[in-house]
Amino acid sequence: MRRQKKFYAWGYADEDLSADEIKPWEAELAERYRVPGFDVTPAPKPEEITLRKPRVEVPSALQSIVQTDHLTRLEHSYGKAGFDTWRMFMRSVPNPPDAVAFPENEQDIVRVLDWCDSIGAKAIPYGGGSSVVKGIEPQASFDKVVTISMRHMDKILEVDEVSQAARIQGGIYGPAIEDALRNTPLTMRHYMQAYRCSTLGGWIATRSGGHYATLYTHIDDFVESTRMITPAGALETRRLPGSGAGPSPDRMVLGSEGILGIITEAWVRLRMKPTFRSSASVRFKDFFTGAEAVRGITQAGLYPANCRLLEAREALPGIPWINEEAVLVLAFESADHPLDAWMKRALEICADHGGVADQSDPDDANAHRSGAAGAWRNRFIRAPHYGEHAVARGILSSTFETAMTWERVPDFHAKITKITRDTIKRVTGREGTVTCRFTHVYPDGPCLYFTFGGMLDKAKGLEQFMEVLSTCTVATVEHGGTTTHHHAVGRFHRPFYDKQRPELFARALRGAKRELDPKGMMNPGVLIDP
Structure with missing residues (x-):
């Protein structure tokens, strides 16, 4: 039986923080932000959230793999960012998917995409749902939406112990990769905070950053070849340790965020388990x-x-x-x-x-x-796990990450820190906090990961949250950094990415999308407009 995730926040429905974790955390924040205590909003229940009726009718040939029930649609409506949890606690889900497909093989994906094409629906690929950038969220402008979950395509298909690689389906979760490799001398060791609730296909589509702080920092360093089902057909790259034959097709798949197709499998590099x-x-x-x-x-x-x-x-x-x-x-x-x-x-x-x-x-x-x-x-x-408890108490708690070359780090850090503090004070009327850490480091510079906090007015908490986060994020680009080092672009970073990305490259990417997704059905609004 599948372990049910929380639809409104991070993690699984059968897990939560203990009272021994919550009490000292509350006390620490009450002292830090000088408040006597917290008014706690209860977590939402599915029946407290009204969803519009599905705008699609599932054909009989697809009813075994397509669901339209309330909880399934609710679970696939948002990602797991702080602003997603805020909206769930507001019981506000105005744009759920109309249906959720669970293909069991590539032919099922083709059938679902053909159905989307025939009814004019948008298709949103879905891995573990851990996006923190609105990467899997239907937009209000979409007339019909079918989310395509890769939940059942979750196997390791081959292991090559000689070349230390494996062919793995895109829907597999992080822990399942290591479980499947347990009886081999090999490991992938691509861990990140979302490891338990994210998938290989999602890592590739969003260019995830793992736990290695140097050398093997992104999923890019693990990918040997990819296979993606697009509306125009299957795109499969040749498995090679390296190649100088023109622009790498894998580089077009990496970071594509579902706008070109659905990553069904990949050969990934493994390594011997450390001793x-x-x-x-x-x-x-x-x-x-x-x-x-x-x-x-x-x-x-x-x-x-x-x-x-x-x-x-x-x-x-x-x-x-x-x-x-x-x-x-x-x-x-x-x-x-x-x-x-x-x-x-x-x-x-x-x-x-x-x-x-x-x-x-x-x-x-x-x-x-x-x-x-x-x-x-x-x-x-x-x-x-603290995210939902912060929202329930009106606590501002979030992060943003960027990267900068070493010679500019002190000045950049000072400017972004000041902007963050000033923005929190301006928006909330209270002093807030901001800290920084390096998560990944390179010979030419680090990834700077900022954490900020404060107290919000619950009546306008989401509005205040978004203003602080957006102001800080745009500042990273305006001062020469990247809008994201490893959290992907999605719909949240899209305005800032537009400022960072060369327009000529955007035109080239639109050309690729026209070839692979002629009708613009795949995850519109992410990275580019068709």
């Missing part, structure tokens, strides 16, 4: 001192698996909010060789910048779960 690990946490007097150490590590070509620089007040329990320290979570892993030399050199670089290390026992396989690294890891894993 050697070395981890440490390093304290720095402030964030920019730590940033210089991180730059030194990345430019030394050491390629740690984890190299995340965090503001201590964001990452560690019990740190006063006025504390300016930063902590670097550092880890190396290998299936081939000990890592002492790599860690030693990285810590030397940290020491050159005043970093004080707390290195783990090299023989402790669970060292990454303890100390500063463990505290951050636990907060990171549990963080999405």
Whole structure:
């Protein structure tokens, strides 16, 4: 039996935070934002939300794989961003899909797309539903909408242990990949915060960023070949370790966000399961001192698996909010060789910048779960579950991420931080908070991941939330960064992406869409207008 997800927030319906997690979190935020307590809005129930009737009639030949019931349509209406949860708590779902298809093979996808074509419906591909950018959300302008869920196309079809790769269907969830590889020496190890509730096809379509902080940062680095069903036919690329034969067709599939077709399977690179690990946490007097150490590590070509620089007040329990320290979570892993030399050199670089290390026992396989690294890891894993509780209490809590080259990081960080603080004060009338961390780092710059918070007026909470988030996001582009490093474009980032993307490239992308999706039925409004 399929485990039911929450339709209104992150995670599964049978899980939630415990009282022991909620109480100290509430107390911490009440003190931080100087409020006596919180009025808690109950989570919505399906029957409290009215959906318009389906505007399509499912033909008898498709009724076994197409559903139009209330809960299924509700579950596929929004993603899992903070603004999605706000709207669910408002019991407002004005534009649900009319039907949801669950194809079991490629021929089913073709049949569903032919049906969409015949009735003039838009088709929205759906993986795990973890989008935080309105990537799977029907627009009000759509007359008819069929969401196509890849839930049943979730198998590993082949494993090539010689070349260390696997052919995997697009609808498989992250944990199922590792479960299927459990009896092999191989692993994919592409983890992200949405790992449990997202799919391989979704990762490829949105160019997801995984847990590797260096070298293998995006799903791009794992893809060997792809297969996509488009309204014009099947597009399958040749499986190769590399090729210089013209522009890569896989690069057109990667990041296509459902506007060209549905990713049904891919060959992805695997690696041997790591047997050697070395981890440490390093304290720095402030964030920019730590940033210089991180730059030194990345430019030394050491390629740690984890190299995340965090503001201590964001990452560690019990740190006063006025504390300016930063902590670097550092880890190396290998299936081939000990890592002492790599860690030693990285810590030397940290020491050159005043970093004080707390290195783990090299023989402790669970060292990454303890100390500063463990505290951050636990907060990171549990963080999405707090989203619905923040909304229920009128707490402003969200993030945005971008990237910048090293020489511009201090100025860029200062400007974006100030804009965020000023915007929260202007919109809410209260002081808010903003912190930053590096999630991925490159020799030429980091991904800066900002977290902001404050208190909203519940009566206009969604409006205030969107104004803060939009203002901060557009600022990242106006000051030279990217609108997103790994969260995809979707419909939320689309206005900012339009400012970032060269117009001539947009015209070329429209040309590709005309060839693969002649009638413009696939996920309109994402990336480009047809």
